[in-house]
Amino acid sequence: MVVLAKAELEQIALPAAQPPLAHVRVVDLSAGPGAGRAAAARALVSACEEQGFFKVTGHGVPLELVRAVEAAAAGFFTLPQAEKEAAAGKPVGYASKRIGTGGDLGWIEYLLLSVTSAGVVPAASFAASTLPCAGAAAARSLSEPSCPLRELLEEYASAVRRMACGVLELMAEGLGVVPADAISRLVADDDSDNMLRVNHYPPRPELHQGGSLLTGFGEHTDPQIISVLRSNGTSGLEIAARDGAWASVPPDADSFFINVGDALQVLTNGRFSSVKHRVVVSSERSRVSMIFFGGPPPGERLAPLRQLMGDGGSSRYREFTWKEYKSSTHRGSRLVDDRLCRLEN
Numbered sequence: 001m002v003v004l005a006k007a008e009l010e011q012i013a014l015p016a017a018q019p020p021l022a023h024v025r026v027v028d029l030s031a032g033p034g035a036g037r038a039a040a041a042r043a044l045v046s047a048c049e050e051q052g053f054f055k056v057t058g059h060g061v062p063l064e065l066v067r068a069v070e071a072a073a074a075g076f077f078t079l080p081q082a083e084k085e086a087a088a089g090k091p092v093g094y095a096s097k098r099i100g101t102g103g104d105l106g107w108i109e110y111l112l113l114s115v116t117s118a119g120v121v122p123a124a125s126f127a128a129s130t131l132p133c134a135g136a137a138a139a140r141s142l143s144e145p146s147c148p149l150r151e152l153l154e155e156y157a158s159a160v161r162r163m164a165c166g167v168l169e170l171m172a173e174g175l176g177v178v179p180a181d182a183i184s185r186l187v188a189d190d191d192s193d194n195m196l197r198v199n200h201y202p203p204r205p206e207l208h209q210g211g212s213l214l215t216g217f218g219e220h221t222d223p224q225i226i227s228v229l230r231s232n233g234t235s236g237l238e239i240a241a242r243d244g245a246w247a248s249v250p251p252d253a254d255s256f257f258i259n260v261g262d263a264l265q266v267l268t269n270g271r272f273s274s275v276k277h278r279v280v281v282s283s284e285r286s287r288v289s290m291i292f293f294g295g296p297p298p299g300e301r302l303a304p305l306r307q308l309m310g311d312g313g314s315s316r317y318r319e320f321t322w323k324e325y326k327s328s329t330h331r332g333s334r335l336v337d338d339r340l341c342r343l344e345n
């Protein structure tokens with residue numbers, strides 16, 4: 001449950017507006033080697049250049065798994081508030097209405113988890129806390145050997161990570177970058193800072209003043225390399241075009257949406273830009289979304305790939321580690337803040 005005071009509701013109210021539907025590029029990942037794959041790689045690169053956003057079909061992630069994890073996650077959000085709060089933590093764990101550390105509010109509750117080689121956990125420093133397991137009376141602690149929600153999230157995270165690596169290999173191919181794993185290795189490493197977020201946007205409340213829509217998740221770009229998003233077929237996700245105009249993404253429960261993140265903007269020396277996006281709650285249906293964030297190992301030094309620096313060979317960004325960048329997204333920064341501009345040369 002998300003509980004907001006009247007003044008908080010007013011803060012996240014949005015004017016009733018119906019943005020146009022986004023024309024989202026589609027990349028079919030199932031194309032075999034040869035002309036089909038080369039065409040998919042070209043389509044991927046132009047989608048990243050134009051929108052920083054596209055959707056993938058032929059992704060190979062079993063839909064039964066996707067539906068099972070989504071059902072278990074939705075079950076988690078129906079648990080009594082006290083049980084959900086038992087999994088609360090900062091920066092990972094269960095939270096409601098507050099996003100990040102800068103005071104952003106949203107009509108949302110979520111689980112934010114680290115994806116490590118040891119599985120999907122709310123982080124080592126959080127080991128004492130529990131993640132209640134939806135529908136599992138026997139296993140209520142995250143450290144229990146069998147927790148259906150955790151096991152499904154783990155299986156899901158590893159399938160989606162594999163797919164994300166495939167997308168990044170296709171991207172390297174389309175960009176003419178070698179070796180083929182020049183980008184994907186950053187997400188495939190045992191130390192990669194991968195995260196999984198499960199968001200629940202309850203239906204819009206009947207009575208609130210100041211607008212007929214609410215902010216679910218305010219405008220931002222994702223800081224990582226790549227985000228892989230899937231939702232339960234409920235609308236609400238909006239992306240901003242390069243000219244700042246918002247467009248609503250038509251939901252598609254069988255495909256995955258891919259976001260270019262800030263770190264990929266840097267790796268491509270600005271050839272791709274991270275996509276601004278937000279979630280607007282207008283629906284009478286709950287929206288459940290699951291987002292895998294592919295981030296590099298904390299100590300990884302990020303700088304444009306040499307092959308993408310052009311003839312002059314100049315980098316638009318000064319070198320920094322992922323840990324440095326990530327900490328700039330904490331420390332009270334607002335979702336909407338542009339953090340990359342501080343790193344421009």
Ligand SMILES: O=C(O)CCC(=O)C(=O)O
Pocket residue numbers: 197199217222229231237277278279289291
């Ligand atoms: O819930 C969604 O559909 C998108 C949320 C989002 O942008 C995020 O978690 O970074």
Ligand SMILES: [Fe+2]
Pocket residue numbers: 220221222227277
């Ligand atoms: Fe996001």
